[in-house]
Amino acid sequence: MTTPVSLLTWSAAILPIVLLLYLLIIRQWAVVDAAIFGLITTLITAFFVFKAPILTLSVEITKGVWNSLSIIAVIIPAIFLYELSLKVNAFKSIQQALTQMIPDRFLQVLAIGWCFASFLQGPSGFGVPIAVTAPILIGIGIRPFYAVAIPLIGHSWAGTFGTLGLGWQALMQQIGINPTSPLYLETALWTTLFTGIVVSFSGFLIAYIYGGMRAIKHGFPAIVILGCVFFVGQMITSHYFSALSAVVPSTIALGVIFLIAKLPCYQGKSIPCRIENVASDRTFATNNDTKSTSISFFEALLPYLVLVFLSAIVLIVPSIKKYLGQFTMSLSFARTTTGYGFENPAIEIYGQVAWFTHSGFFLLVSALITYIFFYAKGLIKKAETSKMLRVTIEKSVPPALSIMLLLIMSKVMNGSNQIGVLALGTATVTGGYYTYFTPLVGMIGTFMSSSNVSSNILFAEFQSSMAEITGKNVALLLAAQTGGGAVGTMISPSNLLLGVTTAGILGQEGNIIKKLLPFIVFLVIIIGILTRIFA
Template identity: 40%
Template structure:
């Protein structure tokens, strides 16, 4: 590489990231618009200063489009699954069910705002957990502001391995790591930090509800949820990352339902003066005239669970469906500064029949057929459902394509390498403290841990190698920091305030959550530095 690593070229390399930040935070541009503008600027910088040619930039953008396809399929089908359930009125039934099975108010809040929100994150993601949980919490008496805050914090532990590990797979795709031992090590660091995040989040939510009195009353439930979710994720991520948030979140839901029947929590209990409840103005929820039962309301998620587990865990089925895969080939390219992007015969191959999008789509369609047959969805609604799903999917799709393109162009033209070398020269080993904040920042500005990993995975890996740090630890802290940042992602907050009917209160929500998220990211940084010092 012949690119000068000096302040001028380092500043040129960081311009795309700074511009993206400024456009989204200062000027409140949405992610699609900001990312598209930044991509254009990144390409211009590549041509003018990094001696890139049309061939280099075009191939990198084509790679980005292919990477985007895998993610886009999940985005559309995840939203489709939600829309089918919503059209059938399943969420109203679920709310009624939660009230019946959890007489203890704190447990009921955690069942919806932590466990159910996490379950939704395990199979859907993309803001759906907040979008669904906020109105459910309001219906049981939680004030609208706190109804948004609770699920934002409660489901963040599943931000990396949720949605069938879409953010995790983005991290691995971007770094190109294929050594199974290294991948497992990254998963161990990431899931370990996320275990801590989930545990502290559960304690914090109980404290929000009723201070130390609520923590004491809910201690067993908090411990159970934290161990099943966080501990389960640590274990399962070592052999099947795609299911390492999905299975623990489903098990925690079952566990909490069973715990609600125990002598500890079977009786009605509440803290009358809880600051997060709105008792005097609480609306009485009318009985729902709907013959749908709890299991029918959960049907799409049962189907999702069955299909996913069958395909991924039953080897004959998996082997048969995995036979067909495709990945395009790309020629070798080279910049004027000597940055070589090697020839690839099969780039990031997709196996469509074992892809998360296929599982989500199958569950959506089977759920629709059942609901239509039962009369829960009226005839002719399928086109409407598809239209709603595609309309909601367009903004994240545009953002994903642009963000991946920015990352690929920066990497393919040497900008990421210059940026990494510059920072490593300044911070040295103390960079480990700031690594989680990079992931945190990425989730905040892009709206998802997936996008954060797309933007910064290459940068984090290169920086760690240049400094001589533990690369798996740095990448683990990158995606764990991204999980924390999901709690303050503007897109997720807006979805919550919209369904909670407090649109415009995003600043108030952010003010409630920001101290929590900054504290967690700081804790991650300290733990990473201790790990570095002790060489563990």
């Protein structure tokens, strides 16, 4: 007996997602509150509708808690790094240096919210780009709400090949595609095409948010040049070294934008900014009781330069990666089933984490090195350290709890086969038109699990099966899956929570989702139409 796919089971499966979106967008609840109700609903439907026994639910809850720890390990050092930068007035230094090197205000926003956010996504990911760039954007005068929204948009294209290609590797490993296989190269080609659409749209959307059609016209040369760097760079590197397919183009783009700033069209007066916070300087001065700009631009960027350098060295040099990667932690679980016979196989090694090659470790080391450096310079006093640590813990609790609840919710839905019923029911109803909805599945997977990596793990095999059933191109559907997942990173709960926490606007997650959702839907529709046409 298998889990029945009926109107009742499909409705029960989608109910937690609908409730979560309703509470976040319509009722504008904080994520932690909405997640509690979403999880309770998921547990009820899993137990009564999908016949998941207590043992099965317990195992899935444990999986969710374990998976959340690797993300929480990023949250805590990221927030401490923010508090550290705030204490030494690093954001003010960055603001002044950018004004000198890139006089055009709009290009400053592009440099931070698009290029630098993508640059950080290359080796790190897990919300680090949002946590780092949001306060910097606030420092140059952008309102906190948009300081979070802009990097969410700007870094999304790198959702597949970011974190040194982790999402891409997950997609290939789930299907068992060899890097030398023609299917591998074909999937990479389609994936870079879809993410290329996302990156091009991102630049224009940031411009529109900044200053409407006038900003789009003003920024057109820069957006086209940078978009081509991202797109072509990713397409080329994905065929040879997928781990660097976000690192290489974003690094080049970060250098190119300083050259673009020297073009004659960007030497005059910048266009008006409609998302400017005129009180931003006073806000930062109020929150920072230390000296004004007592550190250089290089010193202000020190933690982020250390972060990228450390990530690249450890993860790219095989001998270092192999040595540090051997220190792992994981859990093991016995086989579980539901009353319908849906089976979760036994897992000897579940959620293996190599902590010394993890983004959280890189952030922690970067924070410690930066702290020692600033302490040695006398910019931080010993008494201030305990205060920073206390504030870090206080700010970490809400996002950490929210992420844990959401991942438990995701695991319970998967372990009770709610996600399978949801996907299969949608595919059954849509029939031959399923290709239109392929990226939607990837987007929902990212929203539910806070990661394009997890979305690919959840749905890669399903997409491959659907391609075989419908007679469609496997590479195309896999690319649409991860392309939709990349779009979903714009509203990934972990990204949102890290951003609103470092920006000081905790509780605004629902408003940001509401703002970005129309653009996300537009992109998912475009990728779906292209998938249908080429399939």
